[in-house]
Amino acid sequence: MLDLQHVSKHFSGIPAVDDVSFCANPGEVTGYLGPNGSGKSTTMKMITGLIEMTFGRILFEGKPIQDDLIAYKRRMGYVPEEPYLYTHLSGTEYLTMVSQLRNLPQRESSARIDGLLRLLSLHDDRHASISGYSKGMRQKVLIAAALLHNPDLLLLDEPFSGLDVSSALVLRSLIQELAARGKVVLFSSHELDTVERVSTRVVILHRGKLVADDSIAHLRSLMELPTLEAIFSQLAVEQDTGSMARQIADLIRA
C-alpha cells in the first residue's frame, strides 16, 4: 500500500501541495485528478523521490520511502508527464540502458525489451534514434521503461498523452490487468472518461489541497451527480466554461 500522510511541498514558501493524505491500495487503480497547476505532478515527483517533500511522510508497505530509497526505487515504475528521453539513443539502446541501471539479468531483460517493443508496435523502429520518434512512440518507450522490471508500484502521470486510439485502449486494459495482479497503480490524467472506466477510486486535488478521496460510485451517490466529469466540475472547476469560451471568441474577433 502507498500511503501519503500530510504531505506538503512549498516552493519559495508558496505551497504547491498542501497537507495531502491518501492511500493507494494493491489490486486497485487510484485515479489522481486535478486541474493544471493543482500539484498532481509535484505529488508524483515526491512519490518517486525526485523531489523532497517539505512536510509529511510517504510510506510504501508501511515503511517511509526515504528510509531505504534504493529498495523502494527497485519496486517502483514511473511514467513522467513529459516524454523526456535521451533522444540520441535508439529505443532498444534506451531500454537496455534502463535495464542495466536497474541491474536486471541481461538475458531476461533482452527478451522483455524485445517483447515489449513488439507488443507496443515499436519493433520496426527499435534501432532508429528516439529523436525521430513521434510523441506517441516516445510515450510507449516511457511505458516500456516503467514496466521493464515488473514493478509493484506503478506511477503513471498522464500516460495516455500522445497515444493513438488502439494504444490507449491497450494501455487502459493493461492498467486494469496489472491492478488485478495485485500491483498498486496510481495514475493521473485529464481524460475523465478514461479515469472513470479504469479507476476504482479517485483522489481530486484543487489548488494543492485534497478535495475528494473516495470510490467513484460513492462520490456519485453522495453528490447526486451522474458522471465523474460532473463531480470534477463541481469540485475543481471554478470558471463558467461557456462564458470563458465566449470571451475568447469575442476577444479574437475584436
Place this chain on the structure above:
Amino acid sequence: MPKPIRKLIARLPLTFRVLYGQFLLRVIDLEALSIEADIPRFLGQFAGVLIMISLLQVLGALLLLGSSPAPAAQLVLAWGKEQSLICDMMLVVGLIAVVSWDSIFPDRRDVMVLSPLPVRPLTILLAKVSASGAIVGMSILALNIGSGFAWPLVLAGSPGVLRFCPAYWFTMVAASLFLYCAVLTIQGFSALLLPRRVFLSLSALLQLGAYGLFLGAFFLLPTFTDLAEWVSPRNHRILAFSPPYWFFALFNQLNGSLPPALAWLANRAWIALGCAVFGAAASLILCYLRTMKKTVEEPDLMPRAGGLHWTPRFGGPLQTAIVLFSFRSITRSRQHRVVLAFYLSIVFAIALALTRTELTTLALRPLTPEFLTPTISMMALAVAGMRNVFPLPISLNANWMLRVTQISPSHKYLAATRCCQLLFAVVPVWVVAAGLSLSFKPWYQVLEHLAILALLGCFFTEVSLIGFYKVPFTCSYLPGKSNVQFAFWGSVIVLLVLALSFAPFEMQALGDPFRYACLFISLIAATFGLWALNRHRARSAVLYFEELPDQLITTLGLSSPPAMAEPGHGPITP
C-alpha cells in the same frame, strides 16, 4: 549605438530584424552546455580573448618599434610575422566555422517553425548570412584591433603605413572570407548532392575533419622567411596547396613588396577567393530553394533494422550502461564531439609540435626526454580534457531516468566514470604513444616507458575523479563557469611544467633498474592510495544531477544560514 546606424537598422524590414536577432544568438549553439546559456556573455568573453591576443601582439610590436635591424633581418621579421598573423586569423575563422557548423543552413527546427509563417526563404537566408557575417566580422575586428595598426606601422614605417594598413585589413578580411566561404561551399554542395540522412552523417565527419585540418595546418605549416625557400622547387607543392601562403602573397602584392616570382601565389588567392564566394553564394541559394522543401518532405522516421547492433560489456550492468551512454553521447552529440575535439586537438597539437623534429628521422634511435615529455603531457591533458567534457549535460531534462533508477551505491557510479576515463582518454593516448615509440630503441626501455605511461594515466584519472560525484553528461552546467576554463588552462600549464620536469627524471630511471623499481612502486602506491580515497569518499557521497549557484554569493548570506548543499555531501534539489 550611433544614431545613423540605429536609423539604418530601423529601416530594415521587421521580419529581417527579428530573425537576425534570433539567428545571431544561435550562430554558436550553447543550448547543450547550459539550460540558461548566456550567449551574449559568451560572445563578449570570446571577443575579449581575441582583443587580449591583439593587444599582446601590439606589445610585441612596441618592443620592436624604434629598433633598426639590418635589411635582411628586417625581411625575415616581416615575412615571419606576416605569415604568423595570417595563420592566426585563418585559425580563428576556421574555429568559428567549425563551432557554427550548419548554423547558416536551415535546419528542421527553422523549417518547421518558420515555414507556416509568412516569411520568405530569402529573408531567412539574408538574416542567417548577416548573423554569421556579424560573428566573423566581430572576430576579425577583435583579433586585429591593435595589431592591425601596430604591425603595419612597425613593418612599413611611417611613410609606407598608408598603403600597408589597408592592405593588411583587406588581406585579413579576404583570408577570413575565403575560409568561411570554402567551408560553406563544401557543406552546401554536400547537402545538395547527398541524401539528407547521408549528409547528416557525413556532416559530422566533415566538421571534425575541418577541425583537424585547421589545427594541423596552423601547427605544422612551416614559416618561410627567405626568398630562396619560396622559390625552391622542393617547397612548390606545399605552397601550391596551402592557402595561408596565397594570402601572404596577396598581402605583399597589395602593399607593393611582392617579388615577381611569387605572383602566381597571389593569383591563386584571388581565384580561390572568387571561387569560394561564388560557391558559397550558389550553394546557399540552392539550399534555401531546394533543401527547405526536402526537409519538410523528409519522413520523420525510417525503419533501420539492418546493421551491426552488438553491445560490448564493460564489467557489471551499471558500468556497461554508463560507459555505453557516455560513448554514444560523445559520438552522437555534435556539441560534445566538438568540445572534446577541441581539448584533444590541443593535446595532439602540443604533441605534434614537440615531436615534429623527433619523428622526422626514420632510423631507430635511443629514447630521449624530448620524446618522453610529449607522451606524458598528452596523457595528462587528455585526462584533463575528458574531465572537462564530462560535466557538460546532454538532454538535461532526461536525467530523471538516472535518478529514479539510482539503486546502486555511489562508488559504483564512480567506478563507471573511471572506466570511461580509462577507455576514452588513457587507452587512446597510450596506443598513440605506443605507435610513436616504435621508432625508438632499446625495446625494453620503450616497454618500461609505456608501463610508466599507463600508470601515469591511471594516476591522472584518479586525480581527475576527486570530488566528481556525477554521471558523465547528466548534470546541469552553470553558465559562465569561467573558473572551469581557467582551471583547465591552469592545469595545462602546470601539467606541461610537470611533464618537462618528470621526463628527465624518468629518463634516468629507465637506465637504472633500482630507480625504475622505486618509481614504478611509488606510482602504483600513489594511484592505489588515490583510488582507495576516492572509493571511500564516494561510499558516503550522494550523486548530484543539478548544480546551483553559490547561495552565499547570490544572497550575501544575509537571509539564510551559511549551510548549503555541497557536491557529494547531500542531494541538491531545485
